[in-house]
Amino acid sequence: MQSWVVFRYEDCKEVLRNNERYARDPGRLGRSKEHLATSIQTEDPPSQMVLRRRMLKALHQQDLKGIAIEAVEAFISRMSAPASGTRVDLMAECVAPSVAEMVANVLGSPTVPAETYTPISTALSRAMDAGLDPERLPPGRTAGDWVRAEVETWLSHAPEAGMLATLADDPVVGDELERKGSNYLRNTVGGIYNAGFSTSFALGAALIQLAETEPEAFARAAASPNLIQSANEIVRYLSPAQATARIALEDHTIQGRQIRRGQSVVTMLSAANRDPRIFSRPDDLDPDRQESNHLGFAWGPHVCLGAQLALNWVAALLASENRWTGLYAHLTPDYLDTATLMTVSTLKGDKRGK
Numbered sequence: 001m002q003s004w005v006v007f008r009y010e011d012c013k014e015v016l017r018n019n020e021r022y023a024r025d026p027g028r029l030g031r032s033k034e035h036l037a038t039s040i041q042t043e044d045p046p047s048q049m050v051l052r053r054r055m056l057k058a059l060h061q062q063d064l065k066g067i068a069i070e071a072v073e074a075f076i077s078r079m080s081a082p083a084s085g086t087r088v089d090l091m092a093e094c095v096a097p098s099v100a101e102m103v104a105n106v107l108g109s110p111t112v113p114a115e116t117y118t119p120i121s122t123a124l125s126r127a128m129d130a131g132l133d134p135e136r137l138p139p140g141r142t143a144g145d146w147v148r149a150e151v152e153t154w155l156s157h158a159p160e161a162g163m164l165a166t167l168a169d170d171p172v173v174g175d176e177l178e179r180k181g182s183n184y185l186r187n188t189v190g191g192i193y194n195a196g197f198s199t200s201f202a203l204g205a206a207l208i209q210l211a212e213t214e215p216e217a218f219a220r221a222a223a224s225p226n227l228i229q230s231a232n233e234i235v236r237y238l239s240p241a242q243a244t245a246r247i248a249l250e251d252h253t254i255q256g257r258q259i260r261r262g263q264s265v266v267t268m269l270s271a272a273n274r275d276p277r278i279f280s281r282p283d284d285l286d287p288d289r290q291e292s293n294h295l296g297f298a299w300g301p302h303v304c305l306g307a308q309l310a311l312n313w314v315a316a317l318l319a320s321e322n323r324w325t326g327l328y329a330h331l332t333p334d335y336l337d338t339a340t341l342m343t344v345s346t347l348k349g350d351k352r353g354k
């Protein structure tokens, strides 16, 4: 990939945090941005700050706990519905539709049917590994175009609920989009939909398997009086978003290695989250763990916008675990060939008898 790769927690955090030294936006190095759909995700402070802050505020004005609980209830009824003995793809039938509804509810957008959106999300997740395999880029671009066209239809009607309604009424956002153009909002909204869907899909698959493969640790996490802390520990432990990257803006060294301006630096979030310098017994899932500043949602100016929703969702899954764990036997994951996001394409199981 012609990149440096950093694994230590402190190094990863510094790369993510230090906006003066590392860029997400290639324009800061004078590189072309023509191929990029500019949004809060592709720009750095200060240029994305106004919209990012308004997005975050709009998100936090939603009933995140209520939306998460609703998504978990929908998930449980889908897990319970199939007849005993049926072999079910839990991703297609249970996880994907309920996370699609959750993200749509928070945004205030229509829910894209899971069978339509899952292949789009797969193409976008595979394209995040274009540094490893450039052939993944064209299908990713086609998927990105599809998302933008879809978002265009959402924005063409006055949104009535969720973040989109809050943003539509916000004069600061209106002024900002005058400057940035309406594509900026379209790309940002599409980015939120996909970031929310793809990571929750990945985390859902990992969580269902965790309940099966490490039932004792999972039960301890579910029994904790602080389920948000348990949820954070689960995100640290599973780290479905395994890596991200930045570009160096100046020559400098990391651990004695010379990094040149313009070189790419990959931060291995999943490795940093198991760094024994920071996390004692890093390979144990420990809901009582005191060190809570994991990098599973990254860090710094691009830290996950949806982290509070994701944590509420995992907490609701833990709170209701006795209603959905153990319903299926012979779980068989089929992993997607992706590195940036660790995720499955399918997770099949046999519905147990009563």
Ligand code: HEM
Binding pocket: 040, 041, 042, 052, 103, 106, 191, 192, 193, 195, 196, 197, 199, 200, 201, 203, 235, 239, 240, 241, 244, 245, 269, 295, 296, 297, 298, 299, 301, 302, 303, 304, 305, 306, 307, 309, 310
């Ligand atoms: C389910 C667990 C989730 C995990 C593990 C996760 C992880 C991450 C990570 C690691 C990043 C930083 C990427 C980077 O710096 O390159 C990120 C960014 C982001 N996430 Fe999440 N995420 C999750 C859920 C969500 C949800 C539910 C939403 C929205 C509803 C969301 C929206 C976003 C957005 C919009 C960004 C880009 C922020 C920016 O660039 O300013 N995420 N997420």
